[in-house]
Amino acid sequence: MSTANGDAAAESATPLVRVDDVHTYYGKSHILHGVSLTVGRGEVVGLLGRNGVGKSTTLKTIMGLVQPSRGTVAFGGNAITGLPPHKLARMGIGYVPEDRRIFRLLTVMENLRTGLDRAGVGEDKRKALLDKVFAYFPVLAERRSQAGGTLSGGEQQMLAIARAMMLEPRIILLDEPTEGLMPRMVSQIGQIIEALHDEGIAILLVEQNVPLTLQASKRVYIMEKGLVRHHCAASEIDVNDAVIKQYLGV
Amino acid sequence: MSAAAAIDTGSPADGRGALSSPLLKTELLSVRFGGLAALSEVNFQVARDEVRAVIGPNGAGKSTFFNCLTGVLRPTGGRIMFDGEEITGLRSNLISQKGIARSYQITNILPNASVLENVRIAAQSRRHAWNMFSHHDTFADINEKTEAALQAVGLLGKAHELAANLSHGEQRNLEIGIALATEPKLLCLDEPTAGMSAAETGETKELIRRIAKKLTILIVEHDMEVVMELCHRITVLHYGQILAEGTPQEIQDNPRVQEVYLKT
Secondary structure: OOOOHHHHHHHHHOOOEEEEEEEEEEOOEEEEEEEEEEEOOOOEEEEEOOOOOOHHHHHHHHOOOOOOOEEEEEEOOEEOOOOOHHHHHHHOEEEEOOOOOOOOOOEHHHHHHHHHOOOOOOHHHHHHHHHHHHHHOHHHHHOOOOEHHHOOHHHHHHHHHHHHHOOOOOEEEEEOOOOOOOHHHHHHHHHHHHHHHHOOOEEEEEOOOHHHHHHHOOEEEEEEOOEEEEEEEHHHOOOOOHHHHHHHOO | OOHHHOOOOOOOOOOHHHHOOOOEEEEEEEEEEOOEEEEEEEEEEEOOOOEEEEEOOOOOOHHHHHHHHOOOOOOOEEEEEEOOEEOOOOOHHHHHHHOEEEEOOOOOOOOOOEHHHHHHHHHHOOOOOOOOOOHHHHHHHHHHHHHHHHHHOOOHHHOOOEHHHOOHHHHHHHHHHHHHHOOOOEEEEEOOOOOOOHHHHHHHHHHHHHHHHHOEEEEEOOOHHHHHHHOOEEEEEEOOEEEEEEOHHHHHOOHHHHHHHHOO
């Protein structure tokens, strides 16, 4: 919240998330070999690449789930490298992991309340947040008393996104939201991303679905072997582009 | 980078592999996890001396397929024939004795043993019975096999180091060495270059190229450069079924395969 215009200009010029030369290991396995990327305020950015190139690890590094051995992560211009996930969640970073991690034995409502029951959220605010996600995802309203584990894959994905929204994030790190979903659900996920974008929420989208990613994103990064190998505006390429075939095709 | 650069053992597809019976054959191989068909009715053959890749997007059934072949998982339907013998449902130790070895997607070594010990244990596993009168010869034999396996994976110079102290790439190669020490007829490699840097990937690629000269290899891999350069033929799995099979060039030219990979 800047008071002077100059500060406001500087703030809008600072990317919301900046990952700079990040190296991350799992034990001895060197997964990220110096990844750098940015996500602007309210921007949807795609992160593409084959299995095992480090896309999910990039998200986990931003979210503080793994610590980089080198390099920095900044959020809104402030260094956040090494901060624990719960602090980052409160700062406004939402994370929807690839396996969704919903609480299977808790009801839909209880799942949502894990993000809602926190200091500084009054009754009105809670209701407003719930109304908002139920407007987005009417099916979750219908199933509010049902155990999370009994939802379909697509519904679980919606619940995971809805739960992330309870924290009013400024960015959501979305890891392969369409994985294992049927085609109808895939296009619905596309609409959800669009709606989040309209709300001003930035998204870093990891996906295997190339058309969806190119359509939803403003810019895309393509990774290979722990490095960003290509970066361009999503409008510059289509699914038949040589660069897509090189890094993602067969 | 092209199919023409494939290893120089001759093409088993039209060479001696075609003349003899396949080394490995599956008939209607199926695995169901509850209502989910992880593999459905897969008919698959690998010729002797062939290097074959099995590729496919996440969840295509590649690891399930490997797990069936190596006895980690019991298929719920179909048959697996290996070297003229049915091995369907055999336990993994028996399958290993029959001559199928594998490396895992996740490094699987004894970290607190030396590199040599890791490989020697595998070499010893080939002795069926202990005989007090022949132990001297046996040891010489085992040491020879161990050394050959270490040589093949370039770790002879590090034989006495603790496995835990190897780099990640070396540990992955050690795993291949462990598999080789069992003197398999078929080596299954599950993502041998996963988590490796570009330089390490190049080294492992050369390693596989070397050992492929006298071994039948089945390889699951996401690095397309490795797949296209090393393999004679490629099988593409999708939703537990074979979507396509052919030479690297045929697979690269197959529009259905590209669709599945890019989700178009």
